[in-house]
Amino acid sequence: MVAAGARGRWLSAPGRLTGVARRPARLILAAVVMLTIAAALAVPAAPTPPEFLHDAVVATIRHGGDFYDVVRDLLRAEPDACAARLLPPALAVVEAALPAWATTALVAAALTILLWAGGLRIGALLSRSSAALLAVSLLAAGIVASAALWLAAPHAAAAAILSALAIVVRHRGQAVAAAAVACAAALIDPAALVTIAVLGALALLDGDRREQAAWLAALLVAAAVLALHLHALSGVLLPPDTMPVGPALARLVGAAFPDVPAGLAAPLLLLAALGWATVGDAIGPRVLGVMIAGVALDGVGGLRSATLPVALVAPGLALAPAALADLVRAARDRRRITVTRVVR
Template structure:
């Protein structure tokens, strides 16, 4: 076993502390490959750019304006499915299949509240995410500065979520709820995480992938009751989606346009680029931002804790989802994992130092025989 050096930032040694020389070199080779794959973001397709023309601002916010118009119509007494279908038809949006119409949860809740209250709730949710992650990271770092840096990275990943003009956007709320669910999860306290995860799924059904990953991790860890809890939450949301389907089918017309499908096959580079443009990394050139995403993903592997394993599993699952099924205009799917995506950078100093020490370890054991 390689020599174990005292941690730099972490309170406990990283997962790579004491690793042998050959495995360390293999891990470093894997990291190099991950960074190269991340750099494919440079040539990956880009999300639709925002127009520099102020007159085109409404066009850039078309999706948000659609959801805001639906909320306003429901607040005025309209039936959600009727007004949503009409709004999508008049806006040139597809109405088929049924998943092109969002679940009614967010629109109904926002229609029942004044807009300032909705914005206040959004800010409170953002603060709750930061506070929960501050608690989750307690004891992980040896000193307060690294812990605050990790918390700042949560903010860097979620900077887009405080924009009040996105308050009607479903992925904003679902992404914050997924981040909060991950932050409150513990081996011995999972009920809150399941309940918050169910709320995320009821707002945006693509959060179901998060619940699936959490259930599989619970099964793998021998936490049968937790796995049942996630299965129950998934079944409840499944019932809600089934009801949504039947309500949608009652208002659909043969002439309604169908969506283009979800088979983008844009690759891992597009996932990296989508994360780059929706987080604080958007201020960096793509050739710098892309490796940061790769290092952030790898960093989660360094924290020796079940919570890190779950975060890494969730990030990996959404990386596959976006790489295979996302289109350029649905890049916002990454918002479901954006708030937690960059926190892995806080674990990189210890990870790289431990791997470097192990990879260069040249100690040998020499056996000598003494003759008496």
């Protein structure tokens, strides 16, 4: 719902930069300008590494093969073996059991649910109908980016879609549902453990014991399944990784804004991060935390976590105008205090 009676505001509630003093506002604004220019000039865009094993594994299971037998054989020639070894059988088994059209329908249904739930959640942050429409349109762009990611890396796309859904449904006592969705994401791609860790850490700061227990349970279940999966593949000698993989930040830029030149996509990513960082709602730190942690932890143990926030990057651009307006307004503040002496 868009708040009525807030015609002068862009956001339905004051942002974190509302009322900032003039000097800090100028420093932050200068930093934003410099970082935007640096991002445009220095940050490239890189494609997401394709999951070569997935189609072969699905085809083998459909013909009666065993997941672990075929993975042990294929890993010996996999150019990105360290990352491929981490992927559990959940997605391949489900996809092998369904016809291709059913898999496509499931993905489309998940994206539709994300568009509906995310549109309601993010639209409520904005006070104008035009702003809410912009946010939903940008969320639709994030949905398209997630669909494009599915074509190259189904596990990474499933983790990104379910991570985004967990973030947007975690609201008004829905922490258990959010933890269950994030746990499902981690059972498909262990990179979503980053999502669970970030949302669980923020739950610790909030002090909600019920939510803390939900995220702890999700973490334990996903970690246990990953441990069993890795135990089943123990003893497999992995070849050295020969696949060229771009930097994590460059892959997030390329996945969040596909077909957009890097010189434009990188500054857009920075502005989206600014929007999420400054919105005065609990969803902001969670999206920003997944963005930062996903890039920072990408490659650790073979995880490919940089693309986790793909679906929610673009909607952050709808929140950035309020932050920039607050900074410009505070930086231009020329109010003076006049002291008048009265002599009697």
